[in-house]
Amino acid sequence: MKHTSRSTLRQLAARGTHDWAAIAAILDAGFMASIAFASEGQPFVLPMLYGRDGRTLFLHGAASARIMRELGGAVPVCVSVTLVDGLVLARSAFNHSLNYRSVVAFGGARPVEEPRAKLRALRILSDHLLAGRWEDVRGPTRAELAQTTVLQLDIEEASAKVRTGPPVDDDADLGRAVWAGVLPLSMSAAAPVADPLLDPAIGAPAYLGRTGEFAAVRASAGEAAS
Structure with missing residues (x-):
């Protein structure tokens, strides 16, 4: 990918890459991004859910929200996604670290106006979070679509950075009588909690049973990146 x-x-450039396959894998493993932009000389960073389609990210929010108006105004946008895979505990305070996967991407956003394209973008967002949910639920009404702004953010350039493995200690510290290693961390789904108003006859959908696989998938992605 160009940069x-x-x-x-x-x-620490050796940990990084501009390879699009590596960047896409990290974007697919996450779903919350930090969106940075400047408005009238003031920087802002806000968390937003996203969905990916090729080299495009889709964002959505209330049409009345300031961020949606600002981002849709052709301002430069920076997107950051970080997945933490473990605490790296060294023998010295200085050499502690994290095992992580991260992406920083740049581009510009523009509103998705055409109704069918807007619905497609919202479905991509939904499927990115939980594949299969869109087919179960009621789709947006015209009024709801009018109240929602969808932005298409085309990634112009991006980089990924990954750290894996044990701590890197100074030789002089290797003999210290202190535990060193990695405390792995992962995001996993717990058992679904039904809405108190849900009809007891309605069971949990099968795709909720797949959420427990997310942590394993994300962990294996981190191992592959090493």
């Missing part, structure tokens, strides 16, 4: 000075990797 300019804004996405050039400088600090």
Whole structure:
């Protein structure tokens, strides 16, 4: 993937890549991004859910929200996604670290106006979070679509950075009598909790049973990246 000075990797560049397959794998493993932009000289960073379609991210929010108006106004946007895979515990405070996978991407956003394209984008968002849910639920009404802004953010350039493995200690510290290693961390789904108003005859859908696989998938993605 092309890159300019804004996405050039400088600090610990050996951990980074501009390979699109590596970038896409991290974006697919996450679903919450930090969206950064500047408005009238003031920087803002806000968390937003996203869905990916090729090199495009879809964002959505209330049409009345300031961020949706700002992002749709052709301002430069920076997107960051980080997945934490473990605490790296060294023998010295200085050498502690994290095992992680991260992406920083740049591009511009524009509103999706055409109704069918808007619905498609919302379905991509839904499927990114929980595949199969869109088919079960009532789709948006015209009024609900009018109250929702969908933004298409085309990724112009991006970089990924990954850290895996044990701590890197100074030779002089290797003999210290202190535990060192990695405390793995993962995001996993617990048992679904039904709405108190739900008809007891309605069982949990099969796709909720697949949510427990997410942590394993994300962990294996991290191992593959190493």
